[in-house]
Amino acid sequence: MKQTPTSILTNSNLRKTPIRLQVLQLLLREETALSSQQLESNLHKPDRITLYRTLRTFEQKGIVHQVVDGTNNPKYALCLNACNEHQHLDQHAHFHCVQCGKTICLTEVSQPSIHTPAGFVVQSSHLALQGFCPDCIFKGKKKKSTL
Ligand SMILES: [Zn+2]
Ligand SMILES: [Zn+2]
Ligand SMILES: [Zn+2]
Incomplete structure (x- = not known):
């Protein structure tokens, strides 16, 4: 079943507030991870505190996850x-x-299981890869061929 902002909120028993619907719409549309600044600049009536609370609620409900991508954002x-x-x-x-x-x-690349020395308890680990996405490689090739 295709997810919509409304169906996601219904499944999580969350009220359909404008900001929640907008944030989900943006994440569904972009299909990429977005920073809170990127989200904020795309909201109709940006309100940093409400956005922050919304993201926290979504995280607690299993709707969004935090992404560590090696940038400091x-x-x-x-x-x-x-x-x-x-x-x-x-x-x-x-x-x-x-x-x-x-x-x-x-999502198809899972993190390898990591064995830590005795006495270390891992709470979170992140596999952050950096490089060029297929779109950028494709654009780069096209540029070269027209030269
Ligand atoms: Zn999750
Ligand atoms: Zn992810
Ligand atoms: Zn790219």
Whole structure:
């Protein structure tokens, strides 16, 4: 079933406030991870505190996950259907394109399991990849061929 902002909020028993609907619409449309600044600049009536609370609620409900992409700008992306308010299952790599600045969930690339020395308890780990996305490589090739 295709997800819509309304269906996501209904499934999580959340009230359909304008800001929640807008944030989900942006994340569904862009299909990339977005920083709170990127979200804020696309909102009709930006309100930083409400946006911050919205993202926190979404994270608690298993709707979005925080994305660490190796830049110093944390981002948010939509979760897989399997996430819920009890756990996040987004143990996948994130790819940051150094050319266009997009950050993409590589859901098919799972993080390798990491064995830490005795006495260390891992709470979170992030696999952040950086390089060029297919779009930018394609554009680069096209540019060369027209020269
Ligand atoms: Zn999740
Ligand atoms: Zn790119
Ligand atoms: Zn992700």
